Structures are given as C-alpha cells and as structure tokens.
Amino acid sequence: MQCPICSSPNVESLSHYWQSLPAESPLRGKYAPPDEVPSQAWIALIAVVGGIAVAVSGAILFGLLVAVGGLLFGAFNHAMVERYRGALADWTAARICLACPGLF
Numbered sequence: 001m002q003c004p005i006c007s008s009p010n011v012e013s014l015s016h017y018w019q020s021l022p023a024e025s026p027l028r029g030k031y032a033p034p035d036e037v038p039s040q041a042w043i044a045l046i047a048v049v050g051g052i053a054v055a056v057s058g059a060i061l062f063g064l065l066v067a068v069g070g071l072l073f074g075a076f077n078h079a080m081v082e083r084y085r086g087a088l089a090d091w092t093a094a095r096i097c098l099a100c101p102g103l104f
C-alpha cells in the first residue's frame with residue numbers, strides 16, 4: 001500500500017501509530033480516537049415509563065410531556081452514539097503516511 005499523496009510505501013495503520021506514540025507526545029491528542037459517547041437509552045426508557053405512569057395517574061399533559069421528552073432524548077442519544085461508531089470505524093480504518101504525513 002502506498003500513500004496517495006506522496007506515493008511513499010511507508011504507511012502505517014493510524015491506530016497502531018497512535019498506540020506507539022509516547023505518552024508525552026503532542027501528536028497523541030491530534031491523532032486520538034473519537035471520544036466515546038455512552039448509550040443512555042435507560043434514561044430515555046425511565047422518562048417514557050415514568051411519563052406514562054404520571055399521565056395515567058391524572059396529570060396527562062405533564063406525563064405526556066415527560067414521555068415525549070424521553071423519546072426525543074433517546075433519539076438524540078442514539079444518533080450521537082451512531083455518529084461516534086461511524087467516527088470510530090473511520091479512525092480504525094485510517095492509515096497514516098510516515099513521510100508526508102497524510103491521513104487517508
């Protein structure tokens with residue numbers, strides 16, 4: 001495999017390169033993997049279940065508001081987790097050229 005920018009054969013997988021960097025290297029921050037986004041589906045689930053329970057107990061509008069808020073939060077959190085997974089897959093598949101140093 002060659003670097004598409006400078007045609008150097010001296011390319012390495014970005015994750016290997018990053019792991020081999022010394023802890024004090026400033027490049028560790030530059031080439032670090034994306035920050036993990038934890039799944040918080042349980043918060044959304046509690047809000048939806050709690051909201052429905054509140055709605056059933058009489059405060060219908062407030063309960064529905066809480067349930068809808070839980071659904072929206074769950075959808076937003078899910079989208080962020082998916083985005084993180086895509087970014088992590090890109091990072092895992094990325095290669096770095098040790099000559100130029102280009103990322104591709």
Ligand SMILES: [Zn+2]
Pocket residue numbers: 003004005006007008097098099100101102
């Ligand atoms: Zn290169």
